[in-house]
Amino acid sequence: xxxxxxxxxxxxxxxxxxxxxxxxxxxxxxxxxxxxxxxxxxxxxxxxxxxxxxxxxxxxxxxxxxxxxxxxxxxxxxxxxxxxxxxxxxxxxxxxxxxxxxxxxxxxxxxxxxxxxxxxxxxxxxxxxxxxxxxxxxxxxxxxxxxxxxxxxxxxxxxxxxxxxxxxxxxxxxxxxxxxxxxxxxxxxxxxxxxxxxxxxxxxxxxxxxxxxxx
Amino acid sequence: xxxxxxxxxxxxxxxxxxxxxxxxxxxxxxxxxxxxxxxxxxxxxxxxxxxxxxxxxxxxxxxxxxxxxxxxxxxxxxxxxxxxxxxxxxxxxxxxxxxxxxxxxxxxxxxxxxxxxxxxxxxxxxxxxxxxxxxxxxxxxxxxxxxxxxxxxxxxxxxxxxxxxxxxxxxxxxxxxxxxxxxxxxxxxxxxxxxxxxxxxxxxxxxxxxxxxxx
Numbered sequence: 391x392x393x394x395x396x397x398x399x400x401x402x403x404x405x406x407x408x409x410x411x412x413x414x415x416x417x418x419x420x421x422x423x424x425x426x427x428x429x430x431x432x433x434x435x436x437x438x439x440x441x442x443x444x445x446x447x448x449x450x451x452x453x454x455x456x457x458x459x460x461x462x463x464x465x466x467x468x469x470x471x472x473x474x475x476x477x478x479x480x481x482x483x484x485x486x487x488x489x490x491x492x493x494x495x496x497x498x499x500x501x502x503x504x505x506x507x508x509x510x511x512x513x514x515x516x517x518x519x520x521x522x523x524x525x526x527x528x529x530x531x532x533x534x535x536x537x538x539x540x541x542x543x544x545x546x547x548x549x550x551x552x553x554x555x556x557x558x559x560x561x562x563x564x565x566x567x568x569x570x571x572x573x574x575x576x577x578x579x580x581x582x583x584x585x586x587x588x589x590x591x592x593x594x595x596x597x598x599x600x601x602x603x604x605x
Numbered sequence: 606x607x608x609x610x611x612x613x614x615x616x617x618x619x620x621x622x623x624x625x626x627x628x629x630x631x632x633x634x635x636x637x638x639x640x641x642x643x644x645x646x647x648x649x650x651x652x653x654x655x656x657x658x659x660x661x662x663x664x665x666x667x668x669x670x671x672x673x674x675x676x677x678x679x680x681x682x683x684x685x686x687x688x689x690x691x692x693x694x695x696x697x698x699x700x701x702x703x704x705x706x707x708x709x710x711x712x713x714x715x716x717x718x719x720x721x722x723x724x725x726x727x728x729x730x731x732x733x734x735x736x737x738x739x740x741x742x743x744x745x746x747x748x749x750x751x752x753x754x755x756x757x758x759x760x761x762x763x764x765x766x767x768x769x770x771x772x773x774x775x776x777x778x779x780x781x782x783x784x785x786x787x788x789x790x791x792x793x794x795x796x797x798x799x800x801x802x803x804x805x806x807x808x809x810x811x812x813x814x815x816x817x818x819x820x
Contacts, residue, residue, distance in 0.1 A: 403629075404783065407622035411756065414618075414650035415810070421652040430656065435629035437636040441645060441654035490784075511784060528788040540784025541626065542760065550790045562793040563806040568619065569705075569726060569755025571794025572787035573743040575765045578777040579786025591778040595630070 393421045394452035394479070396472050396495075397442060398460070400603055403433040404541050405458030405489040406440075412548035413456065415564050417556070424449050426471045434460050434599065446475035451482045454551075458544070459490030459509070461600050464516055467498030476501060485551060487536045489544035496537070497522045506532050510540035511581050512593060542579075545570065608636045609667035609694070611710075612657060613675070613687050615818055618648040619756050620673030620704040621655075627763035628671065630779050632771070639664050641686045649675050649814065661690035666697045669766075673759070674705030674724070676815050679731055682713030691716060700766060702751045704759035711752070712737045721747050725755035726796050727808060757794075760785065 393413050395406050406423075414421050425431050425442030432439055457476060467473060476499035480486045488496050493509035496502050497520035506523045507530055509516075514524040529547045530537050531554070538547035549570070552561035578584035584592070608628050610621050621638075629636050640646050640657030647654055672691060682688060691714035695701045703711050708724035711717050712735035722737045722745055729739040744762045745752050746769070753762035764785070768776035793799035799807070 402626075403622055404626035407618055410653065411617075411619035414652050419652075421650065423653065435636065437629050437634075438625065438638065439656035439658070441656070443654070528786070529790075539786075540782075542783050542785040542787065545757065546788050546790060553790055558791065559803075559806070562791045562799060562803050563810060565789060565791050565793045566796065566799040566803050567755075567807045567811060568757050569794060570757040570787075570789055571743070571754075571798065572757065572785075572789065573761050574780060574785055574787065575744075575761060575768055576773065576777045576780050578780045579784060581781065583786065584777060584781040588774075588777050588781050591774070592782045595778060596782060 391416055391419050391454065392452045393419055393454040393456065394424045394449050395421065395456045395458065396446070396475060397423055397425050397431050397440065397458065398466065398470060398472050399432055400434045400462045401458050401460040402490060402541060403438050405460070405492060405544055406456070408542060408544040409456055409489060409548035411568055412545065412552055412564055413454065415567070416552065422449055434462070446471055450478055452479060453483060454485045455479050455483045455487065457488040457492035457495050459488070459492040459494070461596055462603050463491040463494045467494060467520065473498045483534065485534050485536060487547060487551065489538045489547060490540045493517055493522065493537045494520060501535065505535060506530055507535065507537040508539050509537065512596060606631055606634050606669065607667045608634055608669040608671065609639045609664050610636065610671045610673065611661070611687050611690060612638055612640050612646050612655065612673065613681065613685060614647055615649045615677045616673050616675040617705060617756060618650070618653050620675070620707060620759055621671070623757060623759040624671055624704060624763035626783055627760065627767055627779055628669065631767065637664055649677070661686055665693055667694060668698060669700045670694050670698045670702065672703040672707035672710050674703070674707040674709070676811055677818050678706040678709045682709060682735065688713045698749065700749050700751060702762060702766065704753045704762060705755045708732055708737065708752045709735060716750065720750060721745055722750065722752040723754050724752065727811060
């Protein structure tokens with residue numbers, strides 16, 4: 391099972407690392423972090439450097455494709471090399487998946503034309519503009535395409551995928567091994583639960599990150 | 606706010622990356638992945654390479670210390686350099702924290718002698734043997750020491766820490782920004798919920814990882 395995680399400068403780390411924890415435990419998994427070229431790739435915060443072990447051209451046909459998001463992704467469509475790579479790889483994948491605004495890159499690659507999909511709550515309109523049909527669910531599976539909501543939703547997505555591929559027994563075992571029995575200290579994980587003041591603060595802080603990235 | 610994440614060969618990636626997503630958004634955060642020496646560090650699966658940007662000796666006095674776990678950690682006590690680093694750094698930290706079996710490294714450094722703490726459900730006995738008082742809770746805070754249960758619990762721990770340091774408003778905003786509204790596809794996140802057959806499978810799979818790491 392060849393699994394490719396497509397990364398790019400300033401991707402959101404947990405979008406990739408949540409599902410990675412699950413995918414890397416799939417039986418016979420060979421997981422590769424792939425980028426425009428081999429070598430160091432910086433995350434959104436700038437504090438984390440991950441090594442891409444292959445270039446997009448070296449791994450054109452993974453079985454499972456995972457695309458993490460980032461506040462930057464909207465600016466990568468349509469010109470960034472990851473977009474063309476997704477379009478080509480999707481033709482032969484068994485599963486094409488995204489987390490958070492990774493869905494914008496799938497959409498930019500034409501993978502989501504008229505297809506129901508989800509993304510970060512703050513990117514629903516942008517997802518629609520790129521031709522997808524936004525759905526406000528934690529994990530959305532349509533055929534071989536599986537999209538997850540914002541950042542942390544990638545963990546739920548990967549466990550869902552584990553169940554779809556290998557059945558519940560393995561998925562449940564992986565969930566126990568990572569002690570995924572979440573107990574968030576607050577109940578503010580969605581805009582509806584958090585309320586308008588917290589939504590405003592989150593949007594402001596994400597806009598500030600974006601401004602720093604573009605500076 | 607200088608935050609050090611202490612890593613070592615074969616650490617469990619999500620133990621570090623869950624909290625990292627939260628900590629890296631703290632106001633004025635300077636997060637550094639620190640290891641025995643600067644350079645590439647391999648995760649437990651072998652598929653992920655993270656760059657340590659400082660050696661332990663270069664960052665002896667972080668404000669916040671985070672120690673992720675790994676199936677390997679029990680074998681690192683007491684000789685691995687991270688143990689001495691934790692012992693020294695803890696004297697001046699504002700917060701000393703661990704995720705999963707990172708608690709074994711805190712205990713090995715003498716930080717948890719007679720102190721209530723938590724770890725992965727499969728490592729409770731080992732934590733007791735190292736002098737701590739194991740508690741089966743998701744996040745345990747005793748003074749400036751905050752320990753989290755297995756792997757994914759680091760996210761809950763970091764949000765708890767955000768609330769303790771900055772108050773609920775910031776913590777709730779970070780939780781919304783990462784859309785942490787978990788919806789695990791199964792209810793098998795703890796041994797009690799998963800039942801003995803799944804526990805047995807998880808222990809077998811973790812033992813197999815350990816055997817590979819020691820081979």
